[in-house]
Amino acid sequence: xxxxxxxxxxxxxxxxxxxxxxxxxxxxxxxxxxxxxxxxxxxxxxxxxxxxxxxxxxxxxxxxxxxxxxxxxxxxxxxxxxxxxxxxxxxxxxxxxxxxxxxxxxxxxxxxxxxxxxxxxxxxxxxxxxxxxxxxxxxxxxxxxxxxxxxxxxxxxxxxxxxxxxxxxxxxxxxxxxxxxxxxxxxxxxxxxxxxxxxxxxxxxxxxxxxxxxxxxxxxxxxxxxxxxxxxxxxxxxxxxxxxxxxxxxxxxxxxxxxxxxxxxxxxxxxxxxxxxxxxxxxxxxxxxxxxxxxxxxxxxxxxxxxxxxxxxxxxxxxxxxxxxxxxxxxxxxxxxxxxxxxxxxxxxxxxxxxxxxxxxxxxxxxxxxxxxxxxxxxxxxxxxxxxxxxxxxxxxxxxxxxxxxxxxxxxxxxxxxxxxxxxxxxxxxxxxxxxxxxxxxxxxxxxxxxxxxxxxxxxxxxxxxxxxxxxxxxxxxxxxxxxxxxxxxxxxxxxxxxxxxxxxxxxxxxxxxxxxxxxxxxxxxxxxxxxxxxxxxxxxxxxxxxxxxxxxxxxxxxxxxxxxxxxxxxxxxxxxxxxxxxxxx
Amino acid sequence: xxxxxxxxxxxxxxxxxxxxxxxxxxxxxxxxxxxxxxxxxxxxxxxxxxxxxxxxxxxxxxxxxxxxxxxxxxxxxxxxxxxxxxxxxxxxxxxxxxxxxxxxxxxxxxxxxxxxxxxxxxxxxxxxxxxxxxxxxxxxxxxxxxxxxxxxxxxxxxxxxxxxxxxxxxxxxxxxxxxxxxxxxxxxxxxxxxxxxxxxxxxxxxxxxxxxxxxxxxxxxxxxxxxxxxxxxxx
Numbered sequence: 001x002x003x004x005x006x007x008x009x010x011x012x013x014x015x016x017x018x019x020x021x022x023x024x025x026x027x028x029x030x031x032x033x034x035x036x037x038x039x040x041x042x043x044x045x046x047x048x049x050x051x052x053x054x055x056x057x058x059x060x061x062x063x064x065x066x067x068x069x070x071x072x073x074x075x076x077x078x079x080x081x082x083x084x085x086x087x088x089x090x091x092x093x094x095x096x097x098x099x100x101x102x103x104x105x106x107x108x109x110x111x112x113x114x115x116x117x118x119x120x121x122x123x124x125x126x127x128x129x130x131x132x133x134x135x136x137x138x139x140x141x142x143x144x145x146x147x148x149x150x151x152x153x154x155x156x157x158x159x160x161x162x163x164x165x166x167x168x169x170x171x172x173x174x175x176x177x178x179x180x181x182x183x184x185x186x187x188x189x190x191x192x193x194x195x196x197x198x199x200x201x202x203x204x205x206x207x208x209x210x211x212x213x214x215x216x217x218x219x220x221x222x223x224x225x226x227x228x229x230x231x232x233x234x235x236x237x238x239x240x241x242x243x244x245x246x247x248x249x250x251x252x253x254x255x256x257x258x259x260x261x262x263x264x265x266x267x268x269x270x271x272x273x274x275x276x277x278x279x280x281x282x283x284x285x286x287x288x289x290x291x292x293x294x295x296x297x298x299x300x301x302x303x304x305x306x307x308x309x310x311x312x313x314x315x316x317x318x319x320x321x322x323x324x325x326x327x328x329x330x331x332x333x334x335x336x337x338x339x340x341x342x343x344x345x346x347x348x349x350x351x352x353x354x355x356x357x358x359x360x361x362x363x364x365x366x367x368x369x370x371x372x373x374x375x376x377x378x379x380x381x382x383x384x385x386x387x388x389x390x391x392x393x394x395x396x397x398x399x400x401x402x403x404x405x406x407x408x409x410x411x412x413x414x415x416x417x418x419x420x421x422x423x424x425x426x427x428x429x430x431x432x433x434x435x436x437x438x439x440x441x442x443x444x445x446x447x448x449x450x451x452x453x454x455x456x457x458x459x460x461x462x463x464x465x466x467x468x469x470x471x472x473x474x475x476x477x478x479x480x481x482x483x484x485x486x487x488x489x490x491x492x493x494x495x496x497x498x499x500x501x502x503x504x505x506x507x508x509x510x511x512x513x514x515x516x517x518x519x520x521x522x523x524x525x526x527x528x529x530x531x532x533x534x535x536x537x538x539x540x541x542x543x544x545x546x547x548x549x550x551x552x553x554x555x556x557x558x559x560x561x562x563x564x565x566x567x568x569x570x571x572x573x574x575x576x577x578x579x580x581x582x583x584x585x586x
Numbered sequence: 587x588x589x590x591x592x593x594x595x596x597x598x599x600x601x602x603x604x605x606x607x608x609x610x611x612x613x614x615x616x617x618x619x620x621x622x623x624x625x626x627x628x629x630x631x632x633x634x635x636x637x638x639x640x641x642x643x644x645x646x647x648x649x650x651x652x653x654x655x656x657x658x659x660x661x662x663x664x665x666x667x668x669x670x671x672x673x674x675x676x677x678x679x680x681x682x683x684x685x686x687x688x689x690x691x692x693x694x695x696x697x698x699x700x701x702x703x704x705x706x707x708x709x710x711x712x713x714x715x716x717x718x719x720x721x722x723x724x725x726x727x728x729x730x731x732x733x734x735x736x737x738x739x740x741x742x743x744x745x746x747x748x749x750x751x752x753x754x755x756x757x758x759x760x761x762x763x764x765x766x767x768x769x770x771x772x773x774x775x776x777x778x779x780x781x782x783x784x785x786x787x788x789x790x791x792x793x794x795x796x797x798x799x800x801x802x803x804x805x806x807x808x809x810x811x812x813x814x815x816x817x818x819x820x821x
């Protein structure tokens with residue numbers, strides 16, 4: 001390592017970063033409710049996302065109960081079932097994962113990790129949360145309107161999404177669309193903050209190539225989201241017009257229950273294009289922050305620098321760019337031109353290259369490393385395995401000839417749950433175990449954490465591995481009940497019952513996690529400073545948990561990258577990013 | 587989608603250019619020490635608010651690109667009916683151009699340090715923008731009064747959708763510009779409002795540009811977008 005040491009006469013010039021004017025809260029309300037502090041906003045985002053995520057978890061239990069034990073639960077009728085799957089999918093993908101990674105982790109970690117006092121536009125950041133909360137409330141409201149929430153499937157394909165006989169075809173779909181529009185407006189406000197803060201708010205010495213990969217992941221995901229969400233916005237507004245004003249953007253001439261509707265000439269396929277032009281980047285909006293966070297978890301808990309940092313950064317950016325040119329692989333069965341399918345299959349498979357680079361680099365980081373099997377590390381390892389599993393089935397589905405027979409079967413459900421459900425959620429858990437001491441000053445209980453990990457990790461495999469077989473057998477997704485179906489044997493039903501039991505157990509294991517979160521807040525072991533002995537800036541604040549404005553009087557100065565673990569000749573096995581080289585030589 | 591892909595390619599090239607400036611090929615594990623030559627804090631040399639506005643404008647551009655693309659796709663499908671021509675739109679376009687000119691005047695005045703010029707420019711710009719919005723509403727009513735008005739008419743539906751969204755952006759700009767005007771009225775120091783005036787002006791020019799593209803491609807002739815798509819070999 002080229003070590004440029006500081007001589008006595010080489011004082012570092014004062015930070016040239018202009019001091020931002022911080023908003024100082026004057027009352028309890030502006031400090032904890034209408035707060036402009038990114039850390040408070042992050043916790044608000046996370047708690048709201050968790051709350052609505054629990055609703056989605058309960059919906060998944062209800063769905064599984066119906067699938068595992070059909071004809072048993074009289075309170076679930078076919079339209080309820082469709083509403084459960086729709087809301088489960090929509091909530092998990094958008095209102096939980098997107099909001100948690102970008103609104104939650106993004107808000108907490110970006111200012112701290114780049115060495116800023118706060119986001120660059122704190123007021124807009126606060127508005128972002130409140131608009132998000134409004135979006136969630138509108139979504140929740142749709143459960144209570146006549147007809148209930150929409151049951152159109154999370155993709156909301158027209159024309160069925162807005163026909164009156166689809167469950168929730170009345171107010172349900174309208175509220176769903178309004179909620180999405182609000183979410184996108186709120187997200188755009190937050191997203192502007194995350195991008196501009198990473199570009200402009202970095203402290204002295206923090207070059208882009210010294211950013212922790214967490215920030216690279218969140219940053220790139222935010223750029224994707226800013227460019228992709230407008231497609232969903234346009235789609236939602238146009239569908240709202242179709243539903244409320246009777247326009248025909250997406251609705252062709254159609255006969256419903258023997259009555260011709262007034263619509264004519266619209267194109268349902270146009271919606272699919274708009275939806276997936278958003279929908280595919282959305283996968284990476286969720287995956288890229290997970291990639292970034294997991295890299296930092298692995299490096300910190302294996303006491304080793306991340307292998308191939310440059311490649312990791314380039315891969316994140318490459319995946320982000322490629323994710324915009326693969327959307328139609330979700331539409332192979334929509335009757336597209338075969339050359340179109342060929343193009344999209346090719347681009348889809350190309351994404352496997354940067355993704356594989358990342359997986360290899362994680363594995364090579366672990367190679368001969370000093371692995372501490374802490375709870376965050378367990379979750380990180382769980383993520384790698386799960387992501388590889390889900391990614392491999394992605395290679396199956398990326399090929400048109402394999403996808404066509406598997407389309408709309410349980411195989412697809414198993415694939416996307418592994419790759420963008422379980423895998424990112426494992427990272428979220430790992431990240432919470434990792435940063436909880438920073439946020440609260442106390443450690444989460446380790447025994448409960450390990451229990452939580454093993455039940456969740458093994459349970460997820462018990463749920464989704466069998467689902468692949470069901471899919472290969474041809475069991476379709478989104479079906480309320482199979483009834484008497486010749487090609488589905490009785491054993492499929494037994495497998496379904498097994499999956500349901502596993503799902504219920506995994507679901508209840510999350511209650512242990514919630515209990516741990518609350519219990520540790522009061523009774524947890526005191527964490528002290530930097531319990532994981534991490535190098536990144538967020539652990540180097542004068543106060544733990546970081547106070548208002550993050551850094552005391554002076555912003556930190558960064559001297560090295562975020563992965564200086566086990567540097568030869570150093571006193572400790574880690575060198576914080578802001579530790580001056582001179583101090584190290586002494 | 588091709589137009590959007592093209593636009594994204596433009597964005598991508600800006601991103602690549604930016605990264606090239608940022609020493610993305612640096613080997614951070616080999617570099618340690620004082621950072622005089624590496625990064626002095628801050629990113630772009632332009633003010634943060636301006637960068638924020640530019641990022642926002644990129645998002646809005648994607649939004650309108652997607653709308654134009656949707657329009658183009660719908661045009662290629664059956665049952666396409668071109669929109670009736672409204673001569674009022676030409677007048678509205680003139681209003682928006684004048685509004686932008688007035689904002690530019692305000693910006694130049696703020697550079698010269700003339701607070702009166704700033705105030706006049708902002709007010710006149712605001713008035714013309716309101717006139718534009720009024721004209722658009724009038725255009726909506728004119729369409730609505732047409733014999734044979736039909737919401738399932740694709741071009742008419744797109745007209746309401748696209749002009750509505752554009753109008754909302756103008757309205758949002760008016761709110762921001764209004765608060766800048768109020769600030770300019772209170773203070774006698776141009777320096778305090780210079781950046782706000784500049785941001786308003788950028789936004790105004792941007793919305794004018796968007797409108798000119800929308801008007802030129804979609805609402806001024808029968809098949810301008812179609813001709814363009816044919817020239818590009820897309821249709």
